[in-house]
Amino acid sequence: xxxxxxxxxxxxxxxxxxxxxxxxxxxxxxxxxxxxxxxxxxxxxxxxxxxxxxxxxxxxxxxxxxxxxxxxxxxxxxxxxxxxxxxxxxxxxxxxxxxxxxxxxxxxxxxxxx
Amino acid sequence: xxxxxxxxxxxxxxxxxxxxxxxxxxxxxxxxxxxxxxxxxxxxxxxxxxxxxxxxxxxxxxxxxxxxxxxxxxxxxxxxxxxxxxxxxxxxxxxxxxxxxxxxxxxxxxxxxxxxxxxxxxxxxxxxxxxxxxxxxxxxxxxxxxxxxxxxxxx
Numbered sequence: 001x002x003x004x005x006x007x008x009x010x011x012x013x014x015x016x017x018x019x020x021x022x023x024x025x026x027x028x029x030x031x032x033x034x035x036x037x038x039x040x041x042x043x044x045x046x047x048x049x050x051x052x053x054x055x056x057x058x059x060x061x062x063x064x065x066x067x068x069x070x071x072x073x074x075x076x077x078x079x080x081x082x083x084x085x086x087x088x089x090x091x092x093x094x095x096x097x098x099x100x101x102x103x104x105x106x107x108x109x110x111x112x113x114x
Numbered sequence: 115x116x117x118x119x120x121x122x123x124x125x126x127x128x129x130x131x132x133x134x135x136x137x138x139x140x141x142x143x144x145x146x147x148x149x150x151x152x153x154x155x156x157x158x159x160x161x162x163x164x165x166x167x168x169x170x171x172x173x174x175x176x177x178x179x180x181x182x183x184x185x186x187x188x189x190x191x192x193x194x195x196x197x198x199x200x201x202x203x204x205x206x207x208x209x210x211x212x213x214x215x216x217x218x219x220x221x222x223x224x225x226x227x228x229x230x231x232x233x234x235x236x237x238x239x240x241x242x243x244x245x246x247x248x249x250x251x252x253x254x255x256x257x258x259x260x261x262x263x264x265x266x267x268x269x
Contacts, residue, residue: 011165023241084234087177
């Protein structure tokens, strides 16, 4: 996924709530959906998007008393900054793990309309 | 100038009313409550204004130059109706403004817009979103200082 899409993902209402929800405690999709008022299908979809982008990871897999396995997700994003200066956008991410884009300013040059 | 969520809503209400052929009372029902009338946009709404694909393109297109809606639409591949709609919203919150109304050769009026936004910063940290806008006038708008949505979510 490109940085531009990642930064748009950040300001998505549901994605933002999911990131907040999973900040310190691993949570299940069902729990996030219930507590943060996100439709369950949208919740699964967003969580998969966030997982693909490297924002979330499965912290543990628990088995419910009914025998169903449940993935618990935790946020890996420590901070994100989006800056618009001199007509250009740039972003900087900090993740909890080693990632090549950690702490680097990435320009999202869209002056040509891309 | 104060950027309020109410102002955003009022545009929508007026446009909906126009579509239905009715009018909107000029006093929104909640205007008696000064607190809500001056409520700032949430940091999320503010940052969405910036990261929305069309809004971002419009802000870039109007940066330090005068440009018409038609031209933005063509050059940046934004559908014309969406372009007008986004321009309206951005104008309402004061991020762009109409600086000139020129007459085309066909005698049609054309609004030229320019961006009022100089710098913008969006932070996501410790599960909180904050936004800061610096306008051309030197004014600084902060969003997220008194954000109560987050506290509600963290219960």
